[in-house]
Amino acid sequence: MSIIVQKYGGSSVADVARIRRVAARVRARRAEGHQLVVVVSAMGDTTDELLELAKQMSADPPRRELDMLLTCGERISVALLSMALQELGVPAISFTGSQSGIITDESHASARILEVRPVRILEELARDKVVIVAGYQGVSREREVTTLGRGGTDTTAVALAAALSAEACEIFSDVDGIFSADPRLVPEARKLQSLGYDEMQELASAGARVLNAQAVEWAKANAIVIHALHAHAAGTGTRIPGIAAGQPPVTAVASDADLWVLATRTGALASLLDFLAERQVRTRFVLGQGGEGPPAEVLVALPLADVHGQQALRAAVAQAFAQTVREVPGLGTVTVVGAGVGTEPRLLEQALTTAASLGVPVHAVHTGPLQVSLLVPAGALEALTRALHQLTAG
Ligand code: ASP
Numbered sequence: 049m050s051i052i053v054q055k056y057g058g059s060s061v062a063d064v065a066r067i068r069r070v071a072a073r074v075r076a077r078r079a080e081g082h083q084l085v086v087v088v089s090a091m092g093d094t095t096d097e098l099l100e101l102a103k104q105m106s107a108d109p110p111r112r113e114l115d116m117l118l119t120c121g122e123r124i125s126v127a128l129l130s131m132a133l134q135e136l137g138v139p140a141i142s143f144t145g146s147q148s149g150i151i152t153d154e155s156h157a158s159a160r161i162l163e164v165r166p167v168r169i170l171e172e173l174a175r176d177k178v179v180i181v182a183g184y185q186g187v188s189r190e191r192e193v194t195t196l197g198r199g200g201t202d203t204t205a206v207a208l209a210a211a212l213s214a215e216a217c218e219i220f221s222d223v224d225g226i227f228s229a230d231p232r233l234v235p236e237a238r239k240l241q242s243l244g245y246d247e248m249q250e251l252a253s254a255g256a257r258v259l260n261a262q263a264v265e266w267a268k269a270n271a272i273v274i275h276a277l278h279a280h281a282a283g284t285g286t287r288i289p290g291i292a293a294g295q296p297p298v299t300a301v302a303s304d305a306d307l308w309v310l311a312t313r314t315g316a317l318a319s320l321l322d323f324l325a326e327r328q329v330r331t332r333f334v335l336g337q338g339g340e341g342p343p344a345e346v347l348v349a350l351p352l353a354d355v356h357g358q359q360a361l362r363a364a365v366a367q368a369f370a371q372t373v374r375e376v377p378g379l380g381t382v383t384v385v386g387a388g389v390g391t392e393p394r395l396l397e398q399a400l401t402t403a404a405s406l407g408v409p410v411h412a413v414h415t416g417p418l419q420v421s422l423l424v425p426a427g428a429l430e431a432l433t434r435a436l437h438q439l440t441a442g
């Protein structure tokens with residue numbers, strides 16, 4: 049029998065009625081003759097609410113305790129979904145990340161999965177049960193509970209699909225797949241039938257909150273096909289990877305306002321990076337001039353989603369680098385992603401001309417093989433995203 053891994057996001061299990069609908073959907077897929085492993089996120093905004101609670105307790109909560117708290121969210125949804133399935137007469141059992149054999153490194157709040165030992169999952173599948181797994185969490189070699197970073201339930205699903213040699217990894221959310229831009233910002237955004245791993249990874253890193261970047265990395269490394277689908281409506285969704293031939297140069301546009309930008313003297317860059325690495329803060333990009341010559345500044349952009357205790361971090365940077373590092377507030381990025389983007393100078397030219405025509409000052413440009421990113425005032429992100437979406441074909 050083939051194994052199907054399904055993942056349901058927080059909005060798809062936001063209340064009891066929706067959990068019942070998910071249970072019905074799982075039952076139907078199982079009735080087609082598959083073994084089902086179902087990975088779920090915390091209900092609705094539970095994770096944000098738990099983070100808010102922690103913030104009320106401490107400006108800089110210990111990461112270990114934060115992970116202890118945040119993993120509760122997913123425990124609630126797995127238990128309820130298992131109950132819902134059993135109510136429907138479907139044998140089911142729920143597991144935490146650690147019971148599922150998700151082994152991670154020690155990096156609390158943004159742990160990386162090192163290996164998966166799905167011993168208990170396989171035992172329960174053999175007993176004909178649907179196995180419900182709490183997403184976003186694992187256990188370190190020191191037996192500490194860890195979380196995988198925001199949106200990490202995707203990563204759990206893909207890692208399990210790889211470990212179980214699943215036939216498919218179906219990721220359900222409240223949209224029908226991946227769009228050429230956030231439909232809430234750009235009404236004319238189109239649903240993409242398919243998308244390459246690399247482009248999806250660029251989009252995920254550029255602020256598109258549709259699929260977690262680490263999940264896409266795992267999928268690529270293990271050749272797992274991801275099918276992104278709507279949880280509660282019909283639709284064909286998006287397949288990753290897709291067929292590469294004949295792809296338009298620009299696939300999609302994403303924006304990211306959740307960014308912290310620091311300008312540092314070149315000479316202080318190494319110690320700033322060391323300072324950030326010590327605190328397990330990841331960088332999105334580092335841009336600027338190095339070497340000899342007049343005092344130059346380097347821009348360091350940090351994604352804030354997995355940085356907890358931001359005020360404490362800001363104060364620590366201000367204290368340690370009073371003379372050499374300054375904050376550049378109020379900036380965000382708009383990123384154009386596509387298979388042909390990085391090799392086409394015309395595209396960057398068009399992006400810059402578009403920004404200029406809107407009167408948007410571009411603070412920095414960051415290009416890569418599959419993406420062009422403009423660092424601009426956060427207030428201009430929406431308008432620029434809409435304008436740059438016109439570069440996508442279709
Ligand atoms: N509940 C976690 C979050 O909100 C994990 C996830 O949704 O994938 O980030």
Ligand code: MG
Binds near residue numbers: 095
């Ligand atoms: Mg969530």
